[in-house]
Amino acid sequence: MRMFYEGVRTIPGVKVYGDFSVKERAAVVTLNIKDYDSSLVSDRLAEEYEIYTRGGGHCAPLMHEALGTKEQGAVRFSFSHFNTEEEVEKGMKAVEELALE
Structure with a gap:
């Protein structure tokens, strides 16, 4: 989840919701493009x-x-320990491509 958040939060046109400074939180990233x-x-x-x-x-x-x-x-992405790094990267790339339209 942290990798996805760090990857999408700086994409122009993407707004991420939530407080990611807290240590314990659900493995969810909610955003809009x-x-x-x-x-x-x-x-x-x-x-x-x-x-x-x-x-x-x-x-x-x-x-x-x-x-x-x-x-x-909003669009909600939910993660678990079963998600691979490749899946997270695929999600970041998809968000970036949609934001570039």
Whole structure:
């Protein structure tokens, strides 16, 4: 998760949400790419890259209201110790390619 976060946080047009300074946190990275609809980004990640994420409101409308993402939602990447470095790199590359459009 840390590798992915470090890889995508500096991509122009990518906004990452959350406090990554805390030592203990869930292995989740939530982001948006420009003003793209998060559900469409999630669909494209699945169709074009075979990367499966969750886009939308995540059953948390108050959180999205607080973040200012109520209309756009967000794209959530979830990681585990089973993810390989190659999978993480593939995810970073996919986010970068979509952000360059």
